[in-house]
Amino acid sequence: MLTPLIMKLEHFLPVPDQAKEWLNSLVLRYDDFPMHADIIREGDMPSGVFVVTGGHACRYKILPDGTRQILDFMFPGDMTELHSLLLRVTDHGIVTLGPTTIARIDRGRLIAAMFDHPVVAVALWWNALHREAILRERITAIGRRSAYSRVAHLLCEISERLKLVGETVDHSYRLPLSQAELGDALGMSEVYANRMLRRLQDEGLIIADHRMLRIPDVDALKEAAGFDPRYLHLEGAPQAVRDAVPRWN
Amino acid sequence: MLTPLIMKLEHFLPVPDQAKEWLNSLVLRYDDFPMHADIIREGDMPSGVFVVTGGHACRYKILPDGTRQILDFMFPGDMTELHSLLLRVTDHGIVTLGPTTIARIDRGRLIAAMFDHPVVAVALWWNALHREAILRERITAIGRRSAYSRVAHLLCEISERLKLVGETVDHSYRLPLSQAELGDALGMSEVYANRMLRRLQDEGLIIADHRMLRIPDVDALKEAAGFDPRYLHLEGAPQAVRDAVPRWN
């Protein structure tokens, strides 16, 4: 079931039951991947659209010298774009962070029938803008924030994103990353990522045990991170869009 | 006229004359801005869609400590997304780098009538993917490349992007940036950006005078940059899309 995707879209705009069923009907099949399995390799002919329905993955690039940059995370509800239709090769790979389930989507029907379900089309469009905003914020973080703030910032972002799909319980969640992966995502070394995490703990901003993370004082962590959640655009659709929905059905 | 936008889209897919006229008919008016003028300020209610038709601008964010990160450049032919329709506030500003002309687009007609011109819809979609790929590559560069490679890489990217809209003459072009702006785009200080440019010159990889830039040996510069142009997706539409176009008209 595409439940996480629907949960996410509903934060933007209420999705009618009929459209939910339609979305679910686009699933061709579900595939399970083990930890650290490539779903897409850079330079592949892009494959179809898919949605993460369980587990966690990330987009990444490998540089000539072998280092890796993680570009973005894919949590439940996150999906790939239509690269598959419009491009000849992918410019990045996607790898699982742990055991992961994806739903493969019928691309043709998705495109063709989005016209029949404008609510969904609009919600997916919002989703694309949301994703792009996350990329921009990552650029800002890596370019201009200290390592310390960057780690804090990413922890805030992950918290918000997991909350969208119900993977947090009051400001604590299971962090689906190793410290090496955290470093690769933030453009720093594994060792330094460790030190920044440690400092956040020592200062009481987070409580981490194994990979369970608790944020005792959200505002304090946001302060350290310079985190302003507006870039995630979680306020829901503007009134003009809500007003237009009935006309679309 | 939206000539630069059309030039760019045609690198992806031939655009019928009729669709070109239609695109041009969407322009509500043209606005001129002087150097260093804000077109959009962060936190504004997003304004409509616009296309840069002359001059150069950039998207940016300002951090709490006053530093700036430039997120992306907007060259002729580059346009804003439909933030205006779906979001409540913008998450970044847009400022001109020099005197700049923009074409304001009739958003309503753009959306409504894209259905009538699927070729344009698809080309604009490609354009969005192209832009997103640039953001991902910037993350990679800032996160994992040395300052030296980053500068070289950006010079390569700008060269390719300006070539798309006819602003290069065999591997030389006018760089529309100050060194401070270069630093802000690449997450480094102005002083260090200067030093890396200088080193590129000393090593004969670029020839720069004022803001005219010549690349005497493109392959050498690409080598230093670790630049692989595939991420720009300039190969044009896959055959499947080209085949579908006649059906859409």
Place this chain on the structure above:
DNA sequence: CGGGTCATTGATACGTATCAATGTGCGTGG
């Protein structure tokens, strides 16, 4: 119970920021 992945810590090297000063070109007003 052994081997592997992941977390942790210390010592040291190096890339890049910062501060401060000087140089260069250019537009503007007197």
Place this chain on the structure above:
DNA sequence: CCACGCACATTGATACGTATCAATGACCCG
């Protein structure tokens, strides 16, 4: 037409953030 001011480029000296290397410890799974 010159002189001034201003933005931008350049350079040197120094401080500091972060990478790297290397070793040890903790945990998990088969």
